[in-house]
Amino acid sequence: MPTIPELLSAELGQKLSYIENVIALLDEGNTVPFIARYRKELHGAMDDTVLRTLETRLSYLRSLQQRRDEVLRSIETQGKLTKELTAAIANAQTLAEVEDLYRPFKPKRRTRGTMAREKGLEPLAAAIFRQDGRSPESLAKDYVNPDKGVHSIEEALAGASDIIAEDLSDDPGIRKDLRALYHRRGSLSCTAADPDTDSVYRLYYDFNAPVSRLQDHQILAMNRGEKEGFLKPAPAIPAGVGSALVCHAALNRKNPSAFVRRAAEDAFDRLIEPSVSREIRAALTDRAGQGAIRNFALNLRPLLMQPPVKGFVTMGLDPGYRNGCKVAVVDPTGKVLDTAVVYPTFSERKKQEAIDTLSRLMRRHGVRHIAIGNGTASRETEAMAVELLKGFPDAAYAMVNEAGASVYSASELAAEEFPDFDVNLRSAVSIARRLQDPLAELVKIDPKAIGVGQYQHDCPQKELSAALDAVVEDCVNAVGVDLNTASASLLRRVSGLTATTAKNIVTYREENGPFTSRAQIKKVPKIGPKAFEQCAGFLRVSESKEILDRTGVHPESYAAAKNLLKFCGYTPKDVPQNLGELDARMEQLGVEKLAQSCKVGIPTLLDIA
Secondary structure, X not given: OOOHHHHHHHHHOOOHHHHHHHHHHHHOOOXXXXXXXXXXXXXXXXXXXXXXXXXXXXXHHHHHHHHHHHHHHHHHHOOOOOHHHHHHHHHOOOHXXXXXXXXXXXXXXOOHHHHHHHOOOHHHHHHHHHOOOOOHHHHHHHHOEHHHOEOOHHHHHHHHHHHHHHHHHOOHHHHHHHHHHHHHHOEEEEEEOOOOOOOOOHHHOEEEEEHHHOOHHHHHHHHHHHHOOOEEEEXXXXXXXXXXXXXXXXXXXXXXXXXXXXXXXXXXXXXXXHHHHHHHHHHHHHHHHHHHHHHHHHHHHHHHXXXXXXXXXXXXXXXXXXXXXXXXXXXXXXXXXXXXXEOOOOOHHHHHHHHHHHHHHHHHHOOOEEEEEOOOOHHHHXXXXXXXXXXXXXXXXXXXXXXXXXHHHOOHHHHHHOOOOOHHHHHHHHHHHHHHOHHHHHOOOOHHHOOOOOOHHHOOHHHHHHHHHHHHHHHHHHHOEEOOOOOHHHHOOOOOOOHHHHHHHHHHHHHHOOOOOOHHHHHOOOOOHHHHHHHXXXXXXXXXXXXXXXXXXXXXXXXXXXXHHHHOOOOHHHOOOOOOOHHHHHHHHOHHHHHHHHOOOHHHHHHHO
16 A cells, blocks of 8 residues: 555655655644755655645545544454455545444444344344345245244344345445445435425525536525525435445345345335435535635735835725715824724715815825725725825725735734724725735735625634635745834734734834844844744845845855855845846856856755855
8 A cells, every 4th residue: 555655745746755755744733834944855846736635645644544433442342343345444535434444443423224133133134145046035934033023924023124225334335336326426416495485596496407517606696695504505316326335335236135125125225325325425525615715815915915006105095985084194104193084975065075185194204105905985986096196196095805804904913003093994094005016915904804705604714724824824835024113913924923922022022123134033032043944034134234134045055145145246235236147156056066166956946156
């Protein structure tokens, strides 16, 4: 049987040695961003998406192996473990297959089958199931025993039928074939719990679609409708096909028994079909949830990675009708300079008053950009802004996605940041900052509240949070963070840092002034050598005398960076200048030779350059 690294190597199409290196790095406590950026030689420059997939699959395969071991121990303690069963469990590729193999040996609550076994009818069931030509009635005569609760031939046969049905229900091969049949030929039908009640789910009141063609959003919509009591979805396969499959597995080809046929049909109708049907629903829900999570992650990344519009005084407008348009002016660093509330939608007179108020704010603070939230009343606010800017030819406006702004405004973080501000004014500040630096502002909000997908409450919440947090972490670390200006919300997303160490950095900065070097981070409480190794490369210290502290070069590669400059005829003072000639110089000297001289791998050398 292939090992976990071998399975991952085949799945991801990567060298086995690279997979083993990544597993070792993860087990040592290294984060995915750190591995992706600073350990490229060890994994062949896999990107963070592949590394995240590897991390997720590694966790699943290890859980699968752990469950295999638990099942083997359980069956062994019962004295029923065989070489064939051991091999079958070892080769099971999914948790569902392992559970199917374990089902016959799993401790059960009292069932009709277990009660029949207690009455000593298991040998009768085995004899009938052999289908050797003897009639079930003649075999049952010897098992009539009032002392054990079997008072007649009919009772003996009923008990034997229950045992056969339960054994067929526990057969892993039958269950596997039935699941495949549902996916191949099954359909999901949906009806209304009450056809006379109107709802947003009317589209699904009379719905039927093949399982193989179901869309993820349809599955999640039906699940929600069922949870709210409007819908009754149920998977189905063509009539008679399921029981025929079970009968085919149970009956003796040469001498089929009508009694065994009836037991097989009972097994399908009473035991297997309801159980497999639930499994199919669970599998569809899992598939749809994973698809929705992928879409969330896919949509979140470009939102976080929008180019910032830095270095200008910005005015944020949070549009509204009844409560007016909230206004906040922030300086180039995001500090609030002024606030106001205007009412441009009330009347033409109010609109002119709003323009006059905003004009005064723009002149007073030198506003160059206006950020307008895209929510309620945004069209009217945009029209007002166009009229306003006729008097300010050097200024411009942009529409900003305000999803999640109200969530941030009502959060503890916003209350801590702006204790004296009304909740609505906090939204205007957030909108202005979203134009200045989308990433730094959006990290303050729970990713699920940013509004980048559908049915977020119907997805597995733990997996959704993990996937979205991973996207935020990858984006933050791809960009890098200024150690002296970043908020605790942004810092905690940096590789190797936690909410606690991020707050410690901010506290240290407030008490001791700006950081003057990367090495100074080591003085922050609870940041040890491992945490420093993980975070240092992603933190920038623009005030540092060490030029490389301002770059993405990791401290462990400073010697290599300085050697590269020296071999190419530069000094560290040349770093801020235009190094467009560096690539040509490296090509002339030979990249491979330079890497050897600098004692680093070629991927690291190219990253340093």
